[in-house]
Amino acid sequence: MSNNFEQMQKDLYDGKFSEVEAATKTALDEGMGAQDILNNGLVAGMEIVGRDFKSGELFIPEVLMCARAMHAGLEVLRPLLAESGAASMGKIILGTVTGDLHDIGKNLVSMMLQGAGFDIVDLGTDVKPEQFVAAVRDEGADIIGMSAMLTTTMPSMKSTITALKEAGIRDKVKVIIGGAPVTSKFAEEIGADRYAPDAGAAVDTVRELLV
Amino acid sequence: MKTLKPYLKYLSDAQIEEINEGSMSLLENTGIMVDHQEGLEFLEKHGAKVDYQTKRARIPRKLVTRALETVPDRFTLAARNPEKDCPLIPGGRPYSRNGGGADFTIDLETGEFRPLLHADVKEYYKLMDALEGISFIAPVFGQDMPVIGRDILMLREAFGNTDKPIHLRAFTGESLKLMFEMAAIVAGGKKELKERPIVSLLEAPISPLKFLDVTVDALWLCGEYGIPLDVCVMPIAGGTGPMTMAGNLQLLNTEFLAGVVISQLANPGAPLQYAARPMAMDMRTGFSMAGSVELGMMASAGAQMARFYNVPVSLHGPWSDSMSHDGQSILERTYMNTMAALSGANVLVGAGMMQQSLVISQEQLVIDDEINRIAFRAVEGFEINEEHLAAEVIDRVGPGGNFVADMHTYKFLRSERFETKLLYHNSRESWEEGGSTTLVDRAKEKALIIIKEHQPNPLPEDLGKELDEFVSKALKSLEK
Ligand code: B1M
Numbered sequence: 001m002s003n004n005f006e007q008m009q010k011d012l013y014d015g016k017f018s019e020v021e022a023a024t025k026t027a028l029d030e031g032m033g034a035q036d037i038l039n040n041g042l043v044a045g046m047e048i049v050g051r052d053f054k055s056g057e058l059f060i061p062e063v064l065m066c067a068r069a070m071h072a073g074l075e076v077l078r079p080l081l082a083e084s085g086a087a088s089m090g091k092i093i094l095g096t097v098t099g100d101l102h103d104i105g106k107n108l109v110s111m112m113l114q115g116a117g118f119d120i121v122d123l124g125t126d127v128k129p130e131q132f133v134a135a136v137r138d139e140g141a142d143i144i145g146m147s148a149m150l151t152t153t154m155p156s157m158k159s160t161i162t163a164l165k166e167a168g169i170r171d172k173v174k175v176i177i178g179g180a181p182v183t184s185k186f187a188e189e190i191g192a193d194r195y196a197p198d199a200g201a202a203v204d205t206v207r208e209l210l211v
Numbered sequence: 212m213k214t215l216k217p218y219l220k221y222l223s224d225a226q227i228e229e230i231n232e233g234s235m236s237l238l239e240n241t242g243i244m245v246d247h248q249e250g251l252e253f254l255e256k257h258g259a260k261v262d263y264q265t266k267r268a269r270i271p272r273k274l275v276t277r278a279l280e281t282v283p284d285r286f287t288l289a290a291r292n293p294e295k296d297c298p299l300i301p302g303g304r305p306y307s308r309n310g311g312g313a314d315f316t317i318d319l320e321t322g323e324f325r326p327l328l329h330a331d332v333k334e335y336y337k338l339m340d341a342l343e344g345i346s347f348i349a350p351v352f353g354q355d356m357p358v359i360g361r362d363i364l365m366l367r368e369a370f371g372n373t374d375k376p377i378h379l380r381a382f383t384g385e386s387l388k389l390m391f392e393m394a395a396i397v398a399g400g401k402k403e404l405k406e407r408p409i410v411s412l413l414e415a416p417i418s419p420l421k422f423l424d425v426t427v428d429a430l431w432l433c434g435e436y437g438i439p440l441d442v443c444v445m446p447i448a449g450g451t452g453p454m455t456m457a458g459n460l461q462l463l464n465t466e467f468l469a470g471v472v473i474s475q476l477a478n479p480g481a482p483l484q485y486a487a488r489p490m491a492m493d494m495r496t497g498f499s500m501a502g503s504v505e506l507g508m509m510a511s512a513g514a515q516m517a518r519f520y521n522v523p524v525s526l527h528g529p530w531s532d533s534m535s536h537d538g539q540s541i542l543e544r545t546y547m548n549t550m551a552a553l554s555g556a557n558v559l560v561g562a563g564m565m566q567q568s569l570v571i572s573q574e575q576l577v578i579d580d581e582i583n584r585i586a587f588r589a590v591e592g593f594e595i596n597e598e599h600l601a602a603e604v605i606d607r608v609g610p611g612g613n614f615v616a617d618m619h620t621y622k623f624l625r626s627e628r629f630e631t632k633l634l635y636h637n638s639r640e641s642w643e644e645g646g647s648t649t650l651v652d653r654a655k656e657k658a659l660i661i662i663k664e665h666q667p668n669p670l671p672e673d674l675g676k677e678l679d680e681f682v683s684k685a686l687k688s689l690e691k
Contacts, residue, residue, distance in 0.1 A: 059494035061449070101423070104450060108497045151314050151326075152358045152382075180567050181315070198496045 005041045008073070012045035015065030017072035024073035034080035042073045046116065053200055060108070060199070067115025074117065090210045091119040091141040093173075095127030097156045102149035105179060105199070109145060112199040113206060129156065129163035136164065136173050143206060146192075148179040157182075158190040174209045178202060214592035216302060218555045221512045227519050230457075234465040235272045242269035243420045243469045247427040250473065257476050275468050278475035284521045286439055286482035288347055289407035291397060292374035292668060297346050299439075299484065299523035299557040305590060306557065307528060307583045309339055310564025311349030311380050311413070313571035317535055319658060324535075327571070329353035332365065334662050336372035338573055341665040344580035344587070345562055347376035347411075351571055360686040362386050363393070366410075367682050370397055371675065374668040379412045384428045387412070389685045391436045396677055397670070405437030412438055413486065416466050418446035427473060434478025441486035441525055442470035447499045448509070450492035456509050459489050463509075464516050471520075484558065486525040487513025498567065502531045502543030507550035514554040526551040528559025528586070529579040534566050536575040536651055544582055552586035559583060573662075577654035581633045588629040599623075633657065 004027060011019040020042075027037045049066040052058045058066075092113055096106050103125045110120050121139050123131055132144055144164075148154045157177050164170040174193040177186075187195035193209065196202035222230070242259075244266050245251050251268055255261040260269040288297040288306070297306040316327045327335075332353045339345045350365040357364070362382045369377045370393070377394075381387035390410070398404035414429045416422045433440040444466040446452025452459040467485055474481050489509035490499045500506065510526045517524035528548040533540035544561070551559055562579035563571040593599070604619040614620050633653050635642060646652075670678070 053495075056495055060492075060497055061454075061494060101417075104447065104499075105497065108450075151352075151354055152361070181569055198498065200496065 005044065008041040009045035009048060012042065012066055012069045012073070013049060015062070015069050017069040020069040021072040021076060024076040028076070028080075034077045035084065038074070038077055038081065042070050042077075043117070046070050050116075050203070054204075060112070064111055064115055067112075070115070070117065088119050089117045090143065090206065091121065091139060092143045092145055092206060093121045093123060093132065093135045093139060093141045094145045094147070095123035095132060095135075096125040096147045096149075097153050097160070098126055098128045099156065100148050100150050100153040101125045102147070102179070105149065106145075106147035108199040109147065109178065109196075109202045112203050113145075116203045116207070118206060129160040132160045133163050133167045133169070136169055137167075141173060142210060143174045143176060145176045145178070145202065145206075148177070148182060151181045154179075154182060154186065157192065161191050176202065176205055176209070212595055214595060216555065217553055217590065217592065218514075219511045219550065219553045220515060221508060222515045227515060230461055230464055230516060231519065233461050234468050235275060237420075237461070237465045238270040238275060238468060238472075239272055240269065241420065242267045243416075243422060243466075244268075245422045245427065245473075247422065247424040250422070250424070250427040253477065254472075270469065270472055274476070275472055278472040279468075279520055281475045281479035282471060282520065282522050283480055283482050285523065287407070288376040288411050288439055289409050290347070290374060290376045291370070291409055291670075293407075295346070295375045297376055297558075301518055301521060301523060301557075302555065303557060305552050305559055305587060306346035307344060307559040307562060308347045308349050308378055309345055309351075309562040309576060309579075310530075310560065310568055310571065311378060312352070313564055313569055314352040314354050315566075315570045316351075317570065317572040317574075319573045319655060319662075324570070326354040327351055328355045332356075332368050333372055335571070335573070335576075336369055337665050337667055338576055338658060338661050339562075340373035340375060340667045341661045342576060342580040344583035345375075345576065347378055348373050349378040350380045357686075360386065360689050363389055363682060363685055363689075366390050366393055367678060370678060371670055372667045377410045379410050381412070381429070383689075384425050384432070386685075386689060387429055387432060389689075391432065391438060393678060393681060393685075394438075395436075396681060397674060401436070408436075408438050408482070410438060411440070413441040413443045414470075415443040415445055416470060418444070418451035418466060419462055420466060420469070422469065422473065430470065430474045431477050433483075434474055434481035437482070439482040439484065440474065441484045442467055442474070443486040443488055443525075444470070445488040445490050448489065448491040448505070449494060450497070450499065452489070456489075456505055456512075459491075460509055460512050460516075463487060463489055463513060467516075484523045484525045485513065485517035485520065486560075487517065488525075488527055488560075489513065498532075500532055501527070501561075501565075501568070502533070502539075502547060504546065506530075507547050510556075511550055511554035514551075514556055518555060523557040524555065525558035525560055526554065526556040528552065528556065528561050529564075529582050530561040531565050532567065534570075536565070536572050536578060536654070540565055540575065541578060541582075541650070544579060548579075548582050548586050549589065552590050555590075559586060573658040574651050574654040577633070577658050577661075578650065581631060585629060585631075593627070 008023045177192045178196045184195040196205045254268040285300040314327045394410040395401045395404045444463040446462045448459040452462045514524045528551045529544035530547045531540040531543035563576040
């Protein structure tokens with residue numbers, strides 16, 4: 001069986017989504033468990049992708065193609081995983097903070113996180129602290145990710161954290177921040193859990209926080 | 212007679228036509244998104260097909276053609292001191308400005324990376340006022356300045372510390388109007404400002420093909436006040452624009468034409484520049500790159516499109532992703548700037564700027580002053596006539612002689628060459644005697660001297676007072 005997984009991982013790496021989808025079905029037909037296929041086929045495949053992305057061998061659009069192939073397999077497994085309650089790897093609320101309209105970086109982070117299998121609730125741009133708080137309540141998310149590209153809008157990241165505290169839900173979510181003028185020092189100062197310098201790092205950070 | 216303008220050409224005439232055709236049909240069939248109710252109604256009134264639900268305006272070719280007819284082919288970025296005017300003329304000499312919007316710096320004394328502060332802003336203006344290779348000045352921001360009205364305060368600083376043309380950055384539509392009013396005070400009235408616009412503005416649609424409400428308002432306000440506008444089109448290849456250079460250029464050109472339509476149909480003859488600022492996404496990290504040879508190539512082709520439409524063109528010049536004023540910075544800037552200048556740019560943008568346009572440094576400004584003046588020299592070409600060809604002189608000196616003491620040498624000694632004080636061409640011995648300085652050391656020294664000694668031409672006292680009164684009222688009105 002490990003042979004099949006090897007082929008599945010290779011197809012995933014090459015972004016061959018119909019092959020990955022077919023292989024997932026075959027594996028199920030052969031009696032393998034959904035969780036087994038997910039862990040040893042798809043997730044293991046994406047780990048190789050992640051490793052090569054980090055070493056600079058793969059480019060973002062290639063990673064997104066791999067992710068698409070992974071999702072083709074995941075869709076087959078989803079109903080079965082849902083039964084066992086293991087369908088979601090985690091839910092993340094994303095938004096560009098209030099007063100800020102830059103969304104290219106945030107969208108990239110969103111695509112990469114979706115690619116890695118996380119569920120994303122994208123609140124868009126110009127998101128106010130109370131909107132983040134409401135979304136945490138309504139969506140039951142694990143993580144909030146805030147993006148800011150202007151030095152003048154960075155302070156509102158702190159306001160969101162304060163609003164989360166005031167709403168008594170700060171300990172229910174982790175907070176990640178990013179954007180060109182943002183630094184890890186700033187994250188520490190405002191009491192965010194983590195800072196991620198780029199979209200790839202955001203995926204790693206989310207993984208670390210959720211494990 | 213001068214040599215030819217040494218303009219780079221990537222596009223053939225047929226390719227230029229093809230890109231133009233492509234843009235016309237994209238505007239007609241795909242259209243643009245205009246997040247501005249009045250703007251949509253305005254476009255519909257002029258013959259665009261508008262879908263109010265999706266805010267999509269499809270613009271027929273004849274509208275674009277009509278808008279293009281009224282775009283002026285030249286205008287002047289006026290200065291408080293007319294000697295420092297920058298006339299932008301297709302085929303004319305290039306001018307340059309610093310990169311705008313930075314609010315971090317590398318400390319001139321300690322070399323440490325830190326936020327830019329209000330106190331630095333004055334020094335920056337002083338320095339840029341003194342540097343000849345920086346023709347006009349864009350704002351840098353102090354992080355300790357109040358957020359609301361920061362743009363207005365920086366303009367006040369600019370008027371007090373330079374008599375060169377000033378390039379604006381506005382945070383809101385409201386503050387933009389207030390800044391135009393400030394410019395009118397300094398210019399001596401709204402009419403005088405229109406005749407001699409001492410400020411200019413940059414506005415950018417959001418790639419792909421989207422115009423925000425603030426952008427439309429700004430385009431119209433510029434037209435109303437006669438303020439020169441950079442229609443800044445900056446799709447990021449592989450991100451907000453196609454991966455291919457041709458595709459990114461196609462999109463960029465389409466967005467420029469859309470800007471022309473919105474501007475010219477409302478205010479025919481409003482001065483604008485084709486600010487072709489193609490970017491590219493770093494496919495390993497997602498960052499948008501400032502330095503990359505393809506940017507220079509796309510921008511160069513953009514300059515050809517601008518010449519095709521007969522409008523002045525502004526390109527990224529000294530531009531780099533580097534974290535400091537190091538070798539990478541100088542390498543990227545030099546080729547970007549040289550390519551842009553040789554492509555016929557009227558304005559070379561970027562002096563001083565690095566790290567995703569967040570950081571500006573004084574050493575870098577001094578170095579870029581030099582890089583700019585070298586580029587100015589390169590496009591100037593050289594004189595060719597009997598006296599300059601010097602056959603008679605060659606004959607006079609004859610085989611085996613030399614030209615050092617010839618009258619001809621004496622005559623042209625100072626007019627033929629670019630004079631540098633920053634680049635070193637002397638012996639190792641005297642270099643060591645002078646402290647074995649690097650280019651950056653010498654740039655730092657020059658910056659320190661300028662900041663200490665340079666006295667900008669002050670605003671007349673009564674004007675200064677009037678401005679101050681206006682600014683304090685303006686700030687109060689913004690706080691409400
Ligand atoms: C949750 O966890 C995470 C983790 C990682 C995260 C993350 C979240 N978010 C981002 N990341 C990280 O991952 C990505 C990489 O993988 C990175 O994302 P980035 O977002 O950094 O990178 C993107 C992938 C690509 N980069 C970008 O998208 C930004 C590029 C530049 C050129 C830029 C653009 C494109 C725009 N702009 Co603006 N813009 C500039 C930028 C200068 C530059 N060269 O970078 C910058 C950011 N802008 C600036 C300014 C001043 C402004 N902009 C404005 C407007 C715009 C446009 C609308 C025209 C356009 C945005 C279009 C859009 N859809 O987003 C205005 C503000 C509008 C507003 N209210 O927000 C305006 C105020 C301009 C004006 N009118 O005067 C400057 C900010 C200066 C500062 N320190 O505050 C600026 C540095 C340029 C400059 N020097 O003027 C990382 O930061």
